[in-house]
Amino acid sequence: MGGGVEQQWTLVDRIPQPTNSISPNETGQLGKYIVTADLLIPGRGQPIKDAGVVIDGTKIKFVGHIVNIARTYGHLPTTHVKVLMPGMWDCHVHLMGTHQVSSDAFIESWKNQVLAGARSARDVMLLLDAGFTSVREMAGYGLQIDKAIQEGSLVGPKIYSSNCIISTTGGHADFHDTPLDWCHDMQQHGAPFCVADGPDECMKAVRKQLRAGADVIKICGSGGVGSERDNPVDQQFTLTEMKAMVEVAAQAQRIVGAHCHGKAGIDAALKAGVKTIEHGSYLDEESAELMIKHDAVLVSTRLIVENGLKLKDFFSPSGYAKLKATAEAQEKAMRIAVKKGVKMATGTDTGVSMPNSIATQGLNGKELLYHVRAGMTSLQAIEAATANGPLTLGPRAPKSGQLLEGYDADFIAVDENPLDNIEVLIGGKHISHVWRQGKCYKSPGHPVRII
Numbered sequence: 001m002g003g004g005v006e007q008q009w010t011l012v013d014r015i016p017q018p019t020n021s022i023s024p025n026e027t028g029q030l031g032k033y034i035v036t037a038d039l040l041i042p043g044r045g046q047p048i049k050d051a052g053v054v055i056d057g058t059k060i061k062f063v064g065h066i067v068n069i070a071r072t073y074g075h076l077p078t079t080h081v082k083v084l085m086p087g088m089w090d091c092h093v094h095l096m097g098t099h100q101v102s103s104d105a106f107i108e109s110w111k112n113q114v115l116a117g118a119r120s121a122r123d124v125m126l127l128l129d130a131g132f133t134s135v136r137e138m139a140g141y142g143l144q145i146d147k148a149i150q151e152g153s154l155v156g157p158k159i160y161s162s163n164c165i166i167s168t169t170g171g172h173a174d175f176h177d178t179p180l181d182w183c184h185d186m187q188q189h190g191a192p193f194c195v196a197d198g199p200d201e202c203m204k205a206v207r208k209q210l211r212a213g214a215d216v217i218k219i220c221g222s223g224g225v226g227s228e229r230d231n232p233v234d235q236q237f238t239l240t241e242m243k244a245m246v247e248v249a250a251q252a253q254r255i256v257g258a259h260c261h262g263k264a265g266i267d268a269a270l271k272a273g274v275k276t277i278e279h280g281s282y283l284d285e286e287s288a289e290l291m292i293k294h295d296a297v298l299v300s301t302r303l304i305v306e307n308g309l310k311l312k313d314f315f316s317p318s319g320y321a322k323l324k325a326t327a328e329a330q331e332k333a334m335r336i337a338v339k340k341g342v343k344m345a346t347g348t349d350t351g352v353s354m355p356n357s358i359a360t361q362g363l364n365g366k367e368l369l370y371h372v373r374a375g376m377t378s379l380q381a382i383e384a385a386t387a388n389g390p391l392t393l394g395p396r397a398p399k400s401g402q403l404l405e406g407y408d409a410d411f412i413a414v415d416e417n418p419l420d421n422i423e424v425l426i427g428g429k430h431i432s433h434v435w436r437q438g439k440c441y442k443s444p445g446h447p448v449r450i451i
């Protein structure tokens with residue numbers, strides 16, 4: 001988990017070497033086929049040796065031992081792989097098309113949304129190449145990018161998006177150095193943030209996200225690291241405001257996820273009915289118990305913190321000091337959460353279009369290393385990155401993230417056993433195959449590509 005890991009994974013590593021073998025089910029077409037494996041990791045539950053899946057269209061029809069598959073489905077085209085597991089979920093990304101980390105870069109992407117979308121096209125390909133078949137986007141242009149993916153104009157994961165991030169005036173998602181009217185104007189013109197104060201404005205802000213088709217509602221329950229003039233330990237939004245947003249979201253069967261670093265914000269969000277805590281940096285034993293009581297999920301996003309510590313130049317001196325304090329607290333918080341048995345789903349907060357940097361999309365699998373460092377087994381880390389992903393969408397959770405009959409045919413093959421070395425899930429180098437919704441998007445010699 002030292003610096004060496006980051007050096008090792010580059011874009012070049014992710015280009016598969018060509019081979020001549022391709023089975024009928026690897027042509028990107030839907031149909032009935034079998035994929036067998038030396039080891040099948042189901043997402044939840046124990047791995048099974050010599051097992052496989054039978055796929056029919058976009059769904060998994062059967063999962064079991066190869067003997068049982070052969071008996072009933074032996075005539076179908078079959079691909080054999082080393083390790084089969086569900087496609088991974090990154091439950092906290094941003095697709096904003098910024099290629100720097102600064103307020104100016106964000107504002108550039110608000111002003112030039114086609115440019116932001118064009119940059120994001122590569123980001124979603126990198127995610128799919130790295131074995132991420134679903135992402136939960138917690139603010140950005142994901143709803144529109146997903147439309148392009150679903151209609152076949154782009155290749156990428158399924159995107160479940162909050163559309164905007166909702167913040168108080170002067171809160172984490174306000175731009176403190178920019179005149180307030182300019183911020184309001186950018187929001188009116190499609191920038192993915194929304195400033196609201198008081199229960200009435202807060203309810204309207206949620207309704208605007210529902211109008212846009214948001215799958216989940218994202219609010220700022222505390223200050224942030226990157227925002228100029230607030231403090232990550234301070235609560236943002238009052239309990240009354242948070243309750244109002246949770247109520248409106250619940251009417252439309254959406255849950256609310258709250259960006260929360262400080263304990264006050266975490267506890268208030270949970271009491272208001274928020275179901276996912278994003279970051280959770282100052283979570284203590286008491287907050288962990290509250291999370292369990294409220295059946296909430298922690299999305300700890302350690303990767304952005306680790307990257308931030310290495311990218312000091314991107315921060316102001318005060319911003320870097322906030323980051324260091326938050327990083328230290330979060331390391332303890334993650335250990336507490338794992339030890340207490342808080343439900344955790346993998347999320348990285350990866351959100352910039354910087355393909356040659358450590359902050360690029362496609363290295364999201366590093367978060368599993370941080371899960372293991374916090375005390376999870378490799379199998380638990382894989383569960384956080386697969387079966388637990390849909391839990392972050394509440395009633396809108398799709399049947400995904402597990403190799404189970406009737407579930408979405410979103411699954412990947414790995415050419416080395418991730419239970420022996422979790423690092424093989426970093427980048428696309430060891431991800432030999434990627435299927436999403438029953439279609440094969442990557443196989444040896446056939447990298448992920450648009451056409």
Ligand SMILES: [Zn+2]
Pocket residue numbers: 092093094138349
């Ligand atoms: Zn974020």
